[in-house]
Amino acid sequence: MTTFTRRDVLESGWVLEGPDGAGSAIRLVFGETELTRAYLGLVVGRHPVLCDRRIDDPSVSRRHLRVGMAEGRPYVEDLNSLNGTLVDGEEIPRFEPVPLEPDQVLTLGNVDLTVARLDEP
Numbered sequence: 001m002t003t004f005t006r007r008d009v010l011e012s013g014w015v016l017e018g019p020d021g022a023g024s025a026i027r028l029v030f031g032e033t034e035l036t037r038a039y040l041g042l043v044v045g046r047h048p049v050l051c052d053r054r055i056d057d058p059s060v061s062r063r064h065l066r067v068g069m070a071e072g073r074p075y076v077e078d079l080n081s082l083n084g085t086l087v088d089g090e091e092i093p094r095f096e097p098v099p100l101e102p103d104q105v106l107t108l109g110n111v112d113l114t115v116a117r118l119d120e121p
Contacts, residue, residue, distance in 0.1 A: 013034070014032075014117060015028065016116075018112045020111050021059055021109070028113070043066050045061055045081075051063060053067075059108070060081075060109045063079050064078070064108050065085050073099050075100060076092070077097045078093070086106070102117050103115065103116070
């Protein structure tokens with residue numbers, strides 16, 4: 001019989017969390033392995049089939065942005081969303097990856113998400 005410890009199951013990664021436009025809590029978790037293996041990154045948006053992570057808020061586009069890893073750091077890329085994507089209040093260019101750091105605020109429409117590191121247990 002194999003016994004798994006907490007360390008066997010969890011890994012490091014990144015978390016985006018905050019309230020949606022209605023005040024409901026959002027928590028999107030991206031594991032390092034998952035981000036590294038996703039060649040083009042993971043899509044975040046409103047559409048339940050076209051996105052890897054879903055935010056059910058009308059101000060978020062169906063395919064709003066992509067989160068990925070490059071050179072060991074996470075990045076975000078706006079996918080030509082209607083309301084744009086902001087990092088710390090500055091709009092980022094569409095289709096250009098922008099590196100993310102802990103404690104930055106990522107804004108998708110009316111949704112503000114804080115970037116945090118998900119440390120190894």
